[in-house]
Amino acid sequence: MEYDCTVNVLKFGGTSVGNGARIAQVASIIVQTLQENTTPFPVVVVSAMSGVTDQLLRIARHTCLGEHEAASQEQHALRHKHIEAAETLVPESERRAELLRDLDQAFTSLAQAIVELRQAAERNQDVALPTAAVAAWGERLSIRLVAAAVREAGASAEAVREEIIVTSHPQSDPAQPFGIVVGADPLASETRANADRLIKPLVARRVVPIAPGFIGRTITGFATTLGRNGSDYSATVIGAALDCTEVTIYTDVDGVLTADPRLVSNARLLAQLSYAEAARLSWFGAKVLHPRTLIPIAPRNIPVRVRNTFRPHIRGTVVGPVGRSQSGATAITTRRKLALITVESVDMFGAPENASQVFALAAGAGAAPVAICSSSGHHLSFLVEEQAADSVIALLRHDLDNWKVCCRRGLAACACIGSGFTADPMSPARATTALAHERIPVVTQGASEQGITLIVEDRDSERALRCLHRDLIAPVIPLVRHEAPGQKKKRLEA
């Protein structure tokens, strides 16, 4: 069949689908996109309603621990949340009855998944996959609501019930506590075949596909996830499989800002950001994009636009091959709860090739380094997530002869990011001076083409973020206030 299959992927996060009224707003954005004849056809990827994945994972933990009363209370609350949203979205009618029946069936299947998890836990079997099977229901429920909302708004839409993303079998860790999902790796060619089978026929019929983010299926048929907050990644995996023109991540902020607006009140919106800058930003803790989001699309130069569901008149941030091309820092971020591990040879004659052994051991303990801070022939120091520190240290101490292993916990990395950072040779000095003025000690630091990373005590990290933003960003990036079209008119009339 010959048809135009140029698509844009629109991804809506948990807050954007947080209740019935918000889902209705999402539907109106989708319908508006459809009406703009110049934009490619939308393929929609959605997260679970905000808080729902947490709730499902609490149900999973209670189930594994035999706390069945607590699990059933959570199930009840979950059901109420979705039914309330459905009733807000669809007025009393046969359509509403149909949606409620559909949700009912979904809740029956979720109950079945919970029973299977309970049986696995009772038999002391690995619970990683049955936990993922429970967690997957957040997105499987939200796609039903969003599809119904788009239909209410007057367009054709269908929830994609089968998982599009095919994944590897995730490596489960028996030491993990209950109620944790393990992220699996998507398989590109199998996912592409699934996208051809499940999405393209809908696009050909001009029906908006509403696909679940976060979840996938192994080749052998088990439900999996791409890891917590993985819906951004799902959107780009699906986008790459469809050779899309752009991926738009709709969220609850105007775009990528110069710092987390929850921590810095006057953070600036960045109109443009390079892939390298955005990757660094998310690696060092900016939740706005999942760290793996750019992997499927950056090699093909497909742009990602980050926009606000609640202020759709703002064009947001375009993440693409080129950035802002200005000198100095572009954004500041912090990654918290880190531990610095130092490995030192006792006889002062270690060899650099030991570094590969150290990192292989750290990876074996499930802790790839967050950053490598310093090294010399006989010493190496790197950061890992604090929760992984004990197992890394135990493994290093067990396997390395003649090496002393030390650890300092309670640290955070403050990253000053910008492809133009090194263009101004005084930038690193400006960053350390900013912290010195506030009497914030720097434990150690790392540097790259994309900026500088200052390691501070975790308790100082928010103060450090604010003072770095004040001294490095505020003087050079102007603050632009965006108003809705109506607001500006009202202000001029006043």
Ligand code: ADP
């Ligand atoms: P969603 O539910 O849409 O996926 P997330 O909560 O995962 O949304 O990500 C959006 C949040 O990311 C924002 O509310 C904001 O607090 C946080 N954030 C952290 N750093 C930044 C940044 N540099 N720019 C924008 N948002 C940021």
Ligand code: ASP
């Ligand atoms: N619902 C999933 C989570 O909360 C994925 C996402 O929202 O990105 O982790």
Ligand code: MG
């Ligand atoms: Mg997110």
